[in-house]
Amino acid sequence: MIAFLAVWEVVPRLGLVDRVFLPPFSEVLAAWWQLAVSGELGEHLGASLVRALGGLVLAVVVAIPLGIALGWYRPVAEALNPLLEIFRNTAALALLPVFVLLLGLGESSKIALVMFACSWPILLNTASAVRTVDPLLVRSARSLGFGAGAVFRKVVLPSTVPTLFTGVRLAAAVSLLVLVAAEMAGANAGLGYLITAAQFNVEVPQMYAGILTISLLGLAINQLLVVLERRVSRWRPATG
Amino acid sequence: MSSSIRFEHVARRFPGREAGAPPVTALDDLDLEVAAGELVTLVGPSGCGKSTLLDLVAGLSSPSSGRVLVDDREVTGPGLDRGVVFQQYALLPWRTARANVELGLEANGTPRRERAERAREYLDLVGLAGFERHYPHELSGGMTQRVAIARSLAFDPAVLLMDEPFAALDAQTRETLQDELLRIWGRTGKTILFITHGIDEAVYLGRRVAVLTARPGRVKGIVEVGDLPRGDPDTDVRSSPEFARARHRVWTSLRGETKRQGEHADRGARPVKAETQHDRTQEARVDQHA
16 A cells, blocks of 8 residues: 555656656645645535435435345245346446436436435345345244244344345445546536546646545445444354 | 144145146155153154154144144144254354344243343253353354254243254264253153154164154154163163164164165156255245245
8 A cells, every 4th residue: 555655656756657647646645635624625525425325325225125025025026127137237327317307417316326326236135135044044933933024023134134234335335436427427516526627627636636535435434334234243253 | 841742644745846747745644643751753764754744743834634733732833832953053143142042932922031031041951051142153063052952942842843953963062962952851851852864863862763764754663762771971871782772673674764765766766855955945935925
């Protein structure tokens, strides 16, 4: 990591690449600091966070129950599967114009797009988690006289948690990806907008500062989810 | 508290694998009686429907014809008058040993505080005092199965059904747990139906050993083992002449069956074991949606 930053710092200084297009890391850092102090960065970060988290939370709220239903009622899953496959394999960004047409250029189209893109990993992971619950555990719970509802609560739901978390983590990564692209395509705030605007105005250090912020944000969100996941799955043997 | 188990002309058929295939008969016209407080072991060639039979008593599936009675009442579904110990432990990995034992007590609505107390008491009974807060992955195979036994005893069922519970353990742990089981049986006086494919285990544990025929399973014969000085740490029961005689009788009875099954297989019949597993996963799937 440090070596990478060192190379970034040294290579432009030595003139190996044009420092207009790749300024040394220290200059990027300075630009980042300036953006942060002026409050501009906070504003863009805030706009992006609201959209990304809004979309992600909506996806979690909608996709988890749907995924559970899909995993639990096999005939439903079989009936819907071809349709789901088509949607899942349609690049979310290809649908951006559709969302813009339907919901306008404002916040709602971006949040809806993020939600759409985030729903698939969550939906499919939840459904497969429910479907692959150890049948022996279900049998054993049934032998204790638990009804379907109790078996679901005590066995199926808890055993889906790890896979479900994987889905949410994937979705979080997707949310940033899709959002930044959407903001680049058309917005007046947000990190994606910051990057394109900086590029447009040839404020190259500012552009890199925006990219850096997105990387850090992605890392932070992932780390948060990892910690959360560890907390709710303390019962599992330690994994990497 | 204990109850008798009675099978009356029990048959169980599964639908054929492909549409239009003839149904598979796992059990046919099976009669067996286990007296209250008795420990009966059941041996049979693999795929003879041993586990199917246990599912019927547990109420997880119902016979195609005939009746299964526990304490003179027909079995119509699962219930806490019967406790099942499965081969692969079947503990919930996200629950501690104590919380796993409490599971059965949650089913019968025992108040929370009493649940914790009872769980501790039964973990103590199976020799796991001090391991209440361990998760299954932190326990060895033998300890895990002890937890499973504690769970099945904690709600005080009249009948304990055990489906090859020690098959996955190493020889030494298995012998220890066999003695533990005899001790627990002596202390609790439960009716125990113990399924195994090990002849030694069957003879060592059972006062009577029921030998099943190859598919379709029915009771071929019952070997009376009688009283051996089991559980006595100073006697090597397994090398006594009484044990050898009983073992030989079970072996001879079983030998005919495995031979018969072997001939079947040679004639190109489908592998019986694979079929059972197929049937049971299919069943489990259906059950999930019920």
